[in-house]
Amino acid sequence: MEQPQLVVGPLVRHVDQESASVWVEVDRAARVTVRAGDHVGERGTFAVHDHHYALVDVTGLPRGTRTAYVVEVDGTQVWPPTDPEVLGGLPDLPAPTLPTLDHDRPLRLAFGSCRTSVSHDAEGNRTHGVDALRAYALRMAGVTHAGDDDPDAGRAVDDVWPNLLLFLGDQVYADETTAEMRAFLESRRDLSEPPWTELADYQEYAELYRIAWTDPANRWLLSTVPTLMVFDDHDVRDDWNTSQSWKEQMEATSWWHDRIVAGLGSYWVHQHLGNLSPAERAEDALWRRVLDHEEALRDGSAAGELDLTDAVDALAERADADPTSYRWSFARDLGSQARLVVVDSRAARVLDPEHRSMLDDAEMSWLDAQLRGDVEHLLVGTSLPFLLAPGLHHVEAFGEALAQGAWGERAGRVGETLRQAVDLEHWAAFQDGFRAVADMVLEVATGRRGRAPRTVTFLSGDVHHSYVSEAVARDHETAERQHSRIVQAVCSPIRNPLPRRMRFATAALSYGLAGPIGHVVARSAKVPVAGLRWGMVRGPWFDNNLASLEVTDDGLRLWWARGAVVDDDHDRPRLTCVAEVPLVDEDGTGDSLRGLRRRFAAGGSLLRRGRREREG
Structure with a gap:
């Protein structure tokens, strides 16, 4: 019998202070074992559409350590690989490790969104730019070294290792496929028939994930750094759930049903399961079947591999028809220094024109319970930026009012066309959902939900440019009670840059023309005023990049880094700094907020200051 093969992975997923979970896809029904020193986890695979997966928990690990591990399939080691070609001829990489958290040490988190999977040669870098994730992986592996502009220059790798890597959507593109993926599609079906070069079923999603996660350097990184993930539109299709009209158009096609079932089902397998702690997974009805089957195998009342194909398809179909039937959002307590709340801003939408909201009532209630103080930093991950450039925010609010009939039925049809054509769907x-969440955040920032955090920081992607904004309460009395800095940090893309002509148009429309127009048209449509006002701190910049966040004694430190090709060595880009934004103030957070309030009161918004910096 041939040796078992590792198809995808391993990926280190959920970790805490004493355990780590490892996800793999293998080529057959098998027993998967993870050995980390004296600590061993083992589980049989489960099948979905003839693919074989395991998510193995290793417990009892020492707190705040990294323990080398191996993965075995039916007793044969498959990771680290014995064949150097698996890692693409890179030099010896450090042994993969299972890390555990230590809540007494400062948190360090990397984040970003939007990554396409193409080659890392000169042609791939010409068309898609340098992969920031690869540059980051090579830096962490010690294959490349920090330059003078690296924010961590002079620090040991052990001191800069991230605790978590948060992917904020569009890890895979189901609708904008690469040449490699199109070749796979063409081997299965006629691309002149719907859905053409887009994905059709679970088998195609499985291949898309394989391509995305088996690039050698990034594969090593994912086998060592714990990851958290949430979807965005391209994981399913551009503008997914923009409006009721969009949804009806998709449901009228011959292929959408199979696409959404495959998209959500493969997401549950590849991304969502690993976001959950072992205790949370045990409460998931579908995962409970995996645990029950494992128990039956041990007591001899069952044999063979559990096939979840029908159950996964049914879950996905049900979740699409009734978003309240399944929650994709999740939260992580990271000790007293931070709490991370990751919000589904795609599948949980309410599209009824009479009651539109980014989140349905059940999801809004869940988020309401998660947004609380008594931590140093409240981090809110949402694929779509909560705070756009203010002018663009008003344009989108106007677009919603127009499409909903603020100026009549005919104008409403025009508004719907514009909404879909230019992505007015953040x-x-x-607006109803936006204002509700803004009110929750202000309650946190003013100490009405426990001790106010030092910051409430939104982490987002999607828009293919990066920036930092900061907000204060619009109401003067509330602003005086605000103790938390409210920040929006965006990192997009990791590897899928806007063409240069589009960068200029995006900057001009979002940060120039949209400003005066947005305020005027929003007022004309009688859009209610939000409880926040905000402006730009830094940005925008359009590089492929990956952002990092570090908790410090006096606040947060944020920086963005990209990959730079040195001496025409495209295969080994060097990590280089794009921007660094310390969210600290020598006089303390309170004085920082007072200064921000004064600038708004004087009409000198952060947006104007940001413009001066860019022009300078």
Whole structure:
């Protein structure tokens, strides 16, 4: 019998202070064992559409350590690989490790969104730019070294290792496929028939994930750094759930049903399961079947591999028809220094024109319970930026009002066309939900939900440019009670840059023309005023990049880094700094907020200051 093969992975997923979970896809029904020193986890695979997966928990690990591990399939070691070609001829990489958290040490988190999977040669870098994730992986592996502009220059790798890597959507593109993926599609079906070069079923999603996660350097990184993930539109299709009209158009096609079932089902397998702690997974009805089957195998009342194909398809179909039937959002307590809340801003939308919201009532209630103080930093991950450039925010709010009939039925049809054509579908285009969440955040920032954090920081992607904004309460009395800095940090893309002509148009429209127009048209449509006002701190910049966040004694430190090709060595880009934004103030957070309030009161918004910096 041939040796078992590792198809995808391993990926280190959920970790805490004493355990780590490892996800793999293998080529057959098998027993998967993870050995980390004296600590061993083992589990049989489960099948979905003839693919074989395991998520193995290793417990009892020492707190705040990294323990080398191996993965075995039916007793044969498959990771680390014995064949150097698996890692693409890179030099010896450090042994993969299972890390555990230590809540007494400062948190360090990397984040970003939007990554396409193409080659790392000169042609791939010409068309898609340098992969920031690969540059980051090579830096962490010690294959490349920090330059003078690296924010961590002079620090040992052990001191800069991230605790978590948060992917904020569009890890895979189901609708904009690469040449490699199109070749796979063409081997299965006629690309002149719907859905053409887009994905059709679970088998195609499985291949898309394989391509995305088996690039050698990034594969090593994912086998060592714990990851958290949430979807965005391209994981399913551009503008997914923009409006009721969009949904009806998709449901009228011959292929959408199979696509959404495959998209959500493969997401549950590849991304969502690993976001959950072992205790949370045990409460998931579908995962409970995996645990029950494992128990039956041990007591001899069952044999063979559990096939979850029908159950996964049924879950996905049900979740699409009734978003309240399944929650994709999740939260992580990271000790007293931070709490991370990751919000589904795609599948949980309410599209009824009479009651549009980014989140349905059940999801909004869940988020309401998660947004609380008594931590140093409250981090909110949402694929779509909560705070767009203010002018663009008002344009999107106007677009929603127009499409909903503020100026009559005919104008409403025009508004719907514009909404879909130019992606007017962020939080700003769901005003009821936006204002509800803004009110929650202000309650946190003013100490009405426990001790106010030092910061409430939104982490987002999607928009293919990066920036930092900061907000204060619009109401003067509330602003005086605000103790938390409210920040929006965006990192997009990791590898899928806007063409240069589009960068200029995006900057001009989002940060120039949209400003005066947005305020005027929003007022004309009688869009209610939000409880926040905000402006730009830094940005925008359009590089492929990956952002990092580090908790410090006096606040947060944020920086963005990209990959730079040195001496025409495209295969080994060097990590280089794009921007660094310390969210600290020598006089303390309170004085920082007072200064921000004064600038708004004087009409000198952060947006104007940001413009001066860019022009300078």
